[in-house]
Amino acid sequence: MASKTIAAGPPRTASLSTRWREAMTGYLFIAPALAGLLLFFAFPTIRALQISLTDWNLMRPAEWVGFENYARLFADGTFWESLRITLAYVAWNIPVQTLLGLLIAVLADRLAKSVWLRAVIIAPYLISNVVAGLVWMLMLDPLIGITNNFLTLIGLPPQTFMASPDQAVVSLAGISVWRHVGFTALLFYAGLQSIPKDLYEAARLDGASEFAMFRLITLPLLRPVLVFVLVTSVIGSFQVFDVIAVTTQGGPAGSTRAILWYIYEHAFQLGGMGYASAMSMVLFVALIGVTLAQLRFLRADQSDLA
Structure with missing residues (x-):
């Protein structure tokens, strides 16, 4: 039984290593699109949410007004x-x-x-x-x-x-x-x-x-x-x-x-x-x-x- 357990170890480790490399390859492929999504969509959305809680006319510092808008x-x-x-x-x-x-x-x-x-x-x-x-x-x-x-x-x-x-x-x-x-x-x-x-x-x-x-x-x-x-x-x-x-x-x-x-x-x-x-x-x-x-x-x- 012990010998079977030892023999099953390396293939499982190799399988995990292969899946990790495949996952990293996938992340590398989507990295440019993900960066664009975060930079041009996610960050502006969060910033717009912050601005929506202020009174700001672009000429003076924003004034916090909460949910008045x-x-x-x-x-x-x-x-x-x-x-x-x-x-x-x-x-x-x-x-x-x-x-x-x-x-x-x-x-x-x-x-x-x-x-x-x-x-x-x-x-x-x-x-x-x-x-x-x-x-x-x-x-x-x-x-x-x-x-x-x-x-x-x-x-x-x-x-x-x-x-x-x-x-x-x-x-x-x-x-x-x-x-x-x-x-x-x-x-x-x-x-x-x-x-x-x-x-x-x-x-x-x-x-x-x-x-x-x-x-x-x-x-x-x-x-x-x-x-x-x-x-x-x-x-x-x-x-x-x-x-x-x-x-x-x-x-x-x-x-x-x-x-x-x-x-x-x-x-x-x-x-x-x-x-x-x-x-x-x-x-x-x-x-x-x-x-x-x-x-x-x-x-x-x-x-x-x-």
């Missing part, structure tokens, strides 16, 4: 209005972008698998948000924009688009859909390639229709991609800023004053860095809650291919 925030009607505007933007942007991207991906997979077609689909995503905003601001201009010329040509009345409080949020969401739908479609297209084709062949032999195969095979097996698309696009939509900055700047009449633009106004235009930091922390917590809810609802930790 948070109490003021929950009584701020403009903050809740900016949150409502942000939710309206998300409600227009996400469903249209997701459904249209899925439709384009399915059509590209079934009808045309050309590389050039995928290049055309992804092209708008290669344009920055600022450039896209400026281009569409000119195209949607009520007086000189080409969009109203086209509407008049086909017999529809001209629209005011971003110059109207009723249409501004929808117009901004349309710009976002135009820019991001190609990337969303490409993600769905990549997910479609990972679905085993023999599942469709078996379903056809059983007499399943195209819609039935889409509902019972495609959608369930695309769930991991759908989770990624929804989580990232919702987080990005809540943080809309650059398109607003180059087009409406919160107008007209505050109709596009999204939450991030309201934070910017208080931080750099009104000199309320402490109050702006408090709003950013509330937004941070809200996004964590929304993300966790999406992951749980969409069962992100489960796979239908298992």
Whole structure:
């Protein structure tokens, strides 16, 4: 018995040594990303939390006020209005972008698998948000924009688009859909390639229709991609800023004053860095809650291919 125990010792030590080397190799690979995460995300978040407990206008030393900024925030009607505007933007942007991207991906997979077609689909995503905003601001201009010329040509009345409080949020969401739908479609297209084709062949032999195969095979097996698309696009939509900055700047009449633009106004235009930091922390917590809810609802930790 003793000899067996002694003989089992070296392999176990070697196994532990191998696992330790593999772990260290893994840590070395993630070290640059971890350093960036700590430097550009974790530290600024902690610093923002500290600033949110102060009254600071960037010109004088910060004055400790505790939770006064948070109490003021929950009584701020403009903050809740900016949150409502942000939710309206998300409600227009996400469903249209997701459904249209899925439709384009399915059509590209079934009808045309050309590389050039995928290049055309992804092209708008290669344009920055600022450039896209400026281009569409000119195209949607009520007086000189080409969009109203086209509407008049086909017999529809001209629209005011971003110059109207009723249409501004929808117009901004349309710009976002135009820019991001190609990337969303490409993600769905990549997910479609990972679905085993023999599942469709078996379903056809059983007499399943195209819609039935889409509902019972495609959608369930695309769930991991759908989770990624929804989580990232919702987080990005809540943080809309650059398109607003180059087009409406919160107008007209505050109709596009999204939450991030309201934070910017208080931080750099009104000199309320402490109050702006408090709003950013509330937004941070809200996004964590929304993300966790999406992951749980969409069962992100489960796979239908298992």
